[in-house]
Amino acid sequence: MSRQLLTGLALARAGSRAPLELKTNPEWWNTALAAGALGVAVAGDRIDADGDAQLNWLPVTESDRNRAVLLSESDRGIRVAVLADQAGDWPSLRVVGTELADSEVADATAAVALAHWHARHPRCPRCGGVTEMHEAGWARICLQDESVHYPRTDPAVIVLVRDADDRALLGRRADWPANWFSTLAGFVEAGESAEQAVVREIAEEAGVQILPESLEYRGSQPWPFPSSLMLGYHASVAGSAPTTTPDLDEIAEARWLTRAELAAGAADGTVRVPPPVSIARHLIEDWFGDRLSSDWSRP
Numbered sequence: 001m002s003r004q005l006l007t008g009l010a011l012a013r014a015g016s017r018a019p020l021e022l023k024t025n026p027e028w029w030n031t032a033l034a035a036g037a038l039g040v041a042v043a044g045d046r047i048d049a050d051g052d053a054q055l056n057w058l059p060v061t062e063s064d065r066n067r068a069v070l071l072s073e074s075d076r077g078i079r080v081a082v083l084a085d086q087a088g089d090w091p092s093l094r095v096v097g098t099e100l101a102d103s104e105v106a107d108a109t110a111a112v113a114l115a116h117w118h119a120r121h122p123r124c125p126r127c128g129g130v131t132e133m134h135e136a137g138w139a140r141i142c143l144q145d146e147s148v149h150y151p152r153t154d155p156a157v158i159v160l161v162r163d164a165d166d167r168a169l170l171g172r173r174a175d176w177p178a179n180w181f182s183t184l185a186g187f188v189e190a191g192e193s194a195e196q197a198v199v200r201e202i203a204e205e206a207g208v209q210i211l212p213e214s215l216e217y218r219g220s221q222p223w224p225f226p227s228s229l230m231l232g233y234h235a236s237v238a239g240s241a242p243t244t245t246p247d248l249d250e251i252a253e254a255r256w257l258t259r260a261e262l263a264a265g266a267a268d269g270t271v272r273v274p275p276p277v278s279i280a281r282h283l284i285e286d287w288f289g290d291r292l293s294s295d296w297s298r299p
């Protein structure tokens, strides 16, 4: 039986995206920048938004043009990101991601993803030459060998593991406070499928074996902090609350929780769950069968 995939993931909501034929049309792009495009400033995870989670769109100035990235072209006009060296007093996308309007979240998420990528890729991976923006900011080109490079996205799996009695396995990262718990996650390695990564990560981090036939894909969302794509799964192990052996390096503690135990832990403060912007929160709610109270969230 297949279920509907997760909906309402904060950073994967609807929104228009710039089409390829505009990204690759420098005449159109130069004209757009000179003629009324609106830009939002971004630096790292932070984007220029006000207290009501409205992005602050300003006319693109001449000095903005060589650090502008095309976001979207719609009946709202042409929208770009302006890459800033330093963030102003702006919120992180992690904080405003759930509050932005559907029409703005795709712009904001692409802006943060591209800001991170451009900041981290000033040089050519082939020859070490200096690169500059290309294709309306959706690529960089090497000034020495003219090779073109595109933004990288690193796939990661994130998994709600269940036991035979429908408990959920939640882990606490070694660098987290004692009451923060989440689903287990890890990057897909070179030469590995997403499903192989699920089985390997859960064995490495928690010391339990996933039943490979139990894997159920639940949806994905971008996580541009700096460049991940989170692929969400549910998976099961055999038996009732099998002993976990956390790796103690990445994961300090892994606990099997019934729904009642999760609720009790949240009520007495010994368990805090991830914020609503994360796919982890949605995977847990998917198992729990209901939305989790906002009081249960960690920052």
Ligand SMILES: [Zn+2]
Pocket: 124, 125, 126, 127, 128, 129, 142, 143, 144, 145, 146, 147
């Ligand atoms: Zn090069």
